[in-house]
Amino acid sequence: MIANIDWNGVAAAIAEAEQGETILGVSVIAPSGERFSHNVDRRFIAASTVKVPIMIALFRRIDEGRNMLAERYRLRPEDRAPGSGVMLHLHEGMEFTLGDLVYLMIAISDNTATNLLIDIVGMEAVNTIMRELGMSGSTLRRKMQGHAARTAEGENWATPGDYARVIAALFDNEAASAESCATMIAMLEKQQNERRIARHLPRTDRPRWGSKTGSIEDVTNDVGFIMTRHGALILSIFCHKPPDPHAGEAIIGAISRAAWEAIA
Secondary structure, X not given: OOOOOOOHHHHHHHHHHOOOOOEEEEEEEOOOOOEEEEOOOOOEEXXXXXXXXXXXXXXXXXXXXXXXXOOEEEOOHHHOOOOOOOHHHOOOOOEEXXXXXXXXXXXXXXXXXXXXXXXXXXXXXXXXXXXXXXOOOOOOOOOOOOOOOOOOOOOOEEOHHHHHHHHHHHHOOOOOOHHHHHHHHXXXXXXXXXXXXXXXXXXXXXXXXXXXXXXXXXXXXXXXXXXXXXXXXXXEEEEEOOOOHHHHHHHHHHHHHHHHHHHO
C-alpha cells in the first residue's frame, strides 16, 4: 500500500485549469484511504451525477423485496423527458425492465429512464438515503429537464466530498447489500463516455473503471473509480464554467491522469 502520496501533479492540474473563470471541486480517495481535497464542501450543480443516489435508492428497494430488476414498464408519451438519452425518441408502448432503465440511466444518462426511476423510488427517499450516507451538502430537488434550474425550480446540488463518499460506500458495501453494491459498481463500468475519468487510461491492459458523468450549461462533472493494483482509486470532479464542454472533459481527464499516476 502506498504511503505519503505525492499529490503535486493533481494540484498543478487544478491550478492550470482555474486560471480563468473555471472553478473546480475535486475529492480523491486513494486505496489507502489517503485523500486529496479541493473545494470538497463547495456546492456545485449536480447535473446527472445525482443519478448515482437514485440508483442506490432503487437497489435498496430491491434488497427489501419491494422491486425486482425484471419488473416491466411500458413507455407512455407523457414519460418522455428532454435532454440526454434515447427513450424520448422511442415509440409508445415499448417495454423496459427496471434493469433496462438503470442501465440507460447510468450508461448513457437517459433522462426519461431517470425520471421513471424517481417516480418509483420517490424523491424524498433519495434525499433520505443521501443523508444516511453522509451526503449532507447534496440534494435531489427536481426531475431531469435537460436544462439548469429556472427561477421556480429547485436545483440538484452536489459537493465533491459527498460524491466521493457515496462511491466509497459502494466499495465498502455500505450503500446497500454486498450483492447490490457489486451490481451497482458493475453498472458504473458500463459508462460509455470515456473522455473524462478514463480519458488517459492505457488502451492495452486497461484497468477496470466506472463513473457517472454530469453535463448541463456551464457544468462538466464526473464521479467514479479506477481500479489500481492497490485497490480502488475514487475520483469526484466537478467543473463549473469551463471554457467549453470539451475543455471541461479535458480538465477532468488531466486531473484523473495525475491522480492515477500518483497511485500507480
